Amino acid sequence: MTDFPSLKNDLLIRAAYCEEVERTPVWAMRQAGRYLKEFQEVRAKHDFFTVCRTPELACEVTLQPLRRFDLDAAIIFSDILVIPQALGMEVQMVPGKGPVFPKPLIHPNEIKALNQDPDIDKELGYVFDAITLTRKKLEGKVPLIGFSGAPWTLMAYMVEGGSSATFSKARAWLFQYPEESELLLNLLTNTIIKYLVNQVKAGAQTLQVFESHAGILGSSTFAKFSLQYLSRIASGVKKELSDLGISRVPLIVFAKGAHYALEELSATDYDVISLDWTIDPKRAREISSAKGKALQGNLDPAVLYGSPDSINCATKRMVEAFGARGHIANLGHGMYPDLKPESLKAFVDTVHSASQECIKNS
Numbered sequence: 001m002t003d004f005p006s007l008k009n010d011l012l013i014r015a016a017y018c019e020e021v022e023r024t025p026v027w028a029m030r031q032a033g034r035y036l037k038e039f040q041e042v043r044a045k046h047d048f049f050t051v052c053r054t055p056e057l058a059c060e061v062t063l064q065p066l067r068r069f070d071l072d073a074a075i076i077f078s079d080i081l082v083i084p085q086a087l088g089m090e091v092q093m094v095p096g097k098g099p100v101f102p103k104p105l106i107h108p109n110e111i112k113a114l115n116q117d118p119d120i121d122k123e124l125g126y127v128f129d130a131i132t133l134t135r136k137k138l139e140g141k142v143p144l145i146g147f148s149g150a151p152w153t154l155m156a157y158m159v160e161g162g163s164s165a166t167f168s169k170a171r172a173w174l175f176q177y178p179e180e181s182e183l184l185l186n187l188l189t190n191t192i193i194k195y196l197v198n199q200v201k202a203g204a205q206t207l208q209v210f211e212s213h214a215g216i217l218g219s220s221t222f223a224k225f226s227l228q229y230l231s232r233i234a235s236g237v238k239k240e241l242s243d244l245g246i247s248r249v250p251l252i253v254f255a256k257g258a259h260y261a262l263e264e265l266s267a268t269d270y271d272v273i274s275l276d277w278t279i280d281p282k283r284a285r286e287i288s289s290a291k292g293k294a295l296q297g298n299l300d301p302a303v304l305y306g307s308p309d310s311i312n313c314a315t316k317r318m319v320e321a322f323g324a325r326g327h328i329a330n331l332g333h334g335m336y337p338d339l340k341p342e343s344l345k346a347f348v349d350t351v352h353s354a355s356q357e358c359i360k361n362s
């Protein structure tokens with residue numbers, strides 16, 4: 001592994017392992033993106049996947065939010081849909097519409113046509129190069145987070161062909177073709193484990209798995225088609241890293257909308273459970289703390305449309321409700337493209353001041 005500058009701010013790592021901190025670490029999902037004019041300038045010149053595939057550009061947009069805000073982590077700029085691409089599917093990013101698969105999976109026969117054993121270093125080497133470059137450029141300022149989409153969320157896009165409110169075609173597969181769905185979910189799981197391990201080899205210091213579409217499944221469907229794969233990813237990545245003699249990194253799982261499965265998620269090998277805003281922090285603590293898990297989240301991103309005072313107030317309330325140990329402050333989902341950058345600044349600064357106050361008084 002490459003020699004990297006040593007980490008100066010390890011708040012996120014300590015919080016993930018429920019160790020003592022002087023203040024609560026904070027970052028924001030989608031902290032890089034269209035709400036920043038410097039990001040729009042890059043996007044005006046380069047299409048979305050060119051930014052992902054060009055390490056210098058991916059590194060630049062990863063660092064943009066860190067120049068503006070006092071963030072405690074960087075997240076590598078990429079997308080969850082690079083995995084379906086590595087399996088041989090075409091994905092386009094259509095302005096105003098989001099991701100589009102010109103040839104989605106219509107029938108399970110088509111699973112056979114996917115690349116069954118992709119050469120991850122060849123197909124996704126550009127992500128690893130972007131991680132290594134960014135880790136160097138960060139000069140140890142804050143940890144670099146790597147990530148992947150989770151199997152069910154990726155399957156949902158591969159079958160649906162793009163975004164959807166209900167993902168009804170993808171959900172139909174789970175009942176029409178349960179065995180073939182499991183075949184696809186297994187292929188994705190095996191690919192994701194290799195992808196995440198290679199991100200750590202390239203320099204990622206924390207990993208997050210995004211199950212963004214957990215909330216459209218019921219609890220029994222989630223248990224069958226999501227949870228077991230999420231769980232295998234955490235134990236698989238940990239085992240592989242340990243077999244390779246590589247130090248552990250914190251693993252975060254974000255299963256958006258899966259409030260019904262908090263107890264089950266807390267029983268997996270993830271170190272941190274990331275919450276959306278529909279879960280009450282105190283209730284989440286009762287369920288997860290017994291299992292020694294840290295929590296991440298969970299301010300409703302819509303709060304950032306409010307006045308500076310109301311952002312301050314809601315953020316303070318959130319910091320106090322979680323308490324200072326084992327908490328990584330974040331939004332309950334990503335930044336929206338029309339939010340003002342100053343609102344994120346108000347959130348970040350309030351997390352730092354309110355958590356320091358909280359620790360002083362405890």
Ligand SMILES: Cc1c2[nH]c(c1CCC(=O)O)Cc1[nH]c(c(CCC(=O)O)c1C)Cc1[nH]c(c(CCC(=O)O)c1C)Cc1[nH]c(c(CCC(=O)O)c1C)C2
Nearest residue numbers: 029030031032033075076077078079080098163210212334
């Ligand atoms: C900024 C951006 C990204 N992806 C997309 C955009 C906007 C497109 C553009 O610039 O034109 C398309 C892009 N890619 C995707 C979408 C969502 C489509 C939908 O709503 O269904 C869009 C607009 C799919 C996607 N992509 C991602 C998720 C999981 C997180 C979530 O739930 O929001 C999902 C679901 C992950 C993702 N995607 C991205 C990051 C960057 C790192 C950071 O957080 O700063 C990350 C972590 C970057």
